[in-house]
Amino acid sequence: MHIPTLLAALIPATAAYTKLSDSSLKSLPSPGSDFDIKTGALLSPLLTVRVPGTPGIAAVQAHFVTFFQTHLPSWKLSFQNSTQPTALGRPLPFVNIVATRDPPWAKQGDVGRLALVAHYDSKIDPPGFIGATDSAAPCAMILHAARSVDAALTRKWEAMKSAGQTGSLEGEKGVQIILLDGEEAFLNWSDEDSLYGARALAASWEQATNPAMSTFRTPLSEISLFLLLDLLGSRNPSVPSYFKTTHWAYQNMASAETRLRALKLFKSSPNHPSRKKAPAKNSKGGAPAREAREPKFLPEANKKDTATWLGGLIQDDHIPFMAKGVEVLHMIPDPFPTVWHRIDDDGAHLDGATVEDWALLVTAFAAEWLDLEGYLAAKPVMKREVGGEGEAEVVMGGTETDARPEPVEVQGRSELSNF
Template sequence: MFIFVVLSLVSLLSLGSTYSTLSDETLKRLPSPGDDFNIKTGALLAPILRPRVSGTEGSAAVLQHFVDFFTKNLPEWTLEIHNSSSTTPTSGGREVPFRNLIATRDPPGSSSGEVGRLALVAHYDSKLTPKGFIGATDSAAPCAMLLHMARSIDAALTSMWAARATHGLDALEEAKGVQILLLDGEEAFQSWTDTDSLYGARALAADWEYAYHTAGSTYRTPLDSIELFVLLDLLGAVSPRVPSYFKTTHWAYKNMADIEHRLRELGLFKSSPNHPARMAKRKNKKPRTEPHFLTEAKKVDEAFLGGFVQDDHVPFMARGVDILHIIPTPFPRVWHEIDDDGENLDMNTVEDWTRLVTAFASEWMGLEGFFNSATSRAIHEDKSEFEIP
């Protein structure tokens, strides 16, 4: 009973805040993907671990996997397929289709132009060469991370918005939504150029720039609605080091780094040399140096020299969207090699990234106090269909 009262009080206090730090207990309760990330049979990850070059049968199958996941498990999310097409250097003049999936969860009763959104992004296509390339870090694993994140926060979002309504708070006050963009055509077909890369991202950013909301809306376009664009790429290899690329979003990087530090302190990072399971097997129980994924939390303004990695964020950044790019430097050893497959994923690292991204999204959306063991992994039974155009 005491725990219930405390959580209820925290919930009420967080209703009026824009960002709420997750408690230690909530961090501990965030669900693990478990068997869903099994590379052979996992419901989330295994279907993505296949060649999925844009315009191919593999690409269509993976897109259908995403659609099925949302329609069967998360019916409150609105799905949209953004279609475009382009010739490529290898298509012989044929138009190749590119299909982005946009999954959105906004507060009930809100209109699109009144909601600022956290956009979490990964590309789902794989590279044409080498033949049979899987792209597990690039970017099957990041896509699976986002599916798990959506499922993990869904019930808490419902609880938070219901609590706001119960307490008579304006639906548009602090209106926040979350959006997952699974983008097609990031990879170059021949060699990386401004025109042979980022096919889906370029088309979507260009279309959204002029997709005006109704007159008088708080946000003019879907681009304006994106408060932060968090792009995940090349994640899943052991010992990643992710710099802070942009001074304008270093505050968000530091927030994520703070969460990482807390997760490590709580013994919740499986890849940590000081994880309790590893410590128990060592004769020398003395803690080892704790590495971090996010290595530049203390970076000062003068150290930002303007360099960044070309990726799906570029067309959005060029149009004024704030970017948090989560990509390691240096790239994983398997980058663009045939052995970037499921067998070479470090699953502890994959799970750690998943927990970190889920916690970051939860704090951004102000979900402290709205999780519990019964609802954090709630699976809806709605069987409505979403047809891919």
């Protein structure tokens, strides 16, 4: 093991995780009308049939590309393409979309990243299946989170560079959006008929190598945490802590949830101001009655090491990455939503308040992971000292290609639409 990799391995996974102040939590934007199921700029284009190899999925790919090119031009957009045999008896193309934001001075192979991940394809059966929780809404949540932290990242990195604070390994922290194709089985779930995009991307990134003396040997090892969102958007979700090794991250997200609820920022909360017309009085007409008990999306923050950990039992896009050593935080409810794999997993069956709350929670967690306290406001505050400086453009390896200004042409493949 060469020295930079060894040093990276010795940095605690929890290093420099900075919790947001109440004022910062209050400043996080709500998606608002962007999550309207009929007209929302982020969500509504995803609420369509998105079977791999069809015009529907090509349109969704174009939506993603346009979003990043229009709203997040500082992110590096790339594709990992593969053509694979399928259970349908013919090969199909699969396109994984990756958007990355790294410190502008960082060198290739030196950035550890928080990966926000969801699949964007939908099932072929039942015909007309939308997959709102599975996983249109999670994709929209991730887009919202990316847009919400972008300006703060710019302010933080500009301030660090001006102060000459660009030489610490802790400063080499980035964020990556991974939108995976081909999660769903075409016929019956198996190791071969599922996770087409995830298997291809994990293999590609494991085989690609970074320059000699890089902190991370491969693009795969650059993933500090693989945060996978799936089946989110139904009312009253309960997500266990699946992995002992990432329970600390689960606890941090649970802490953010608790603080957001205490600040009355969760719209699905029974105590949100929009759900109460006037303070309730107790039976004797005195002081207001107690608030309703707060539910929890993440109820296992106090889970003990000796408890049962179910990580890996649920088959999802994390499996190929986990098998190669990537640390996973899996946000998937147990039990699954009642609409799971049913035709009524559509926009009308989403709980809008819950969808917005998940988007807010993911944004808060990402902002804390990226140490954005003090940078969410217009005037950044420097907090720590590091040293050294260098500058290079980060370029993805493997079979990826740079995004082009013609997203429809890049992704279009209507000749494969006859299902």
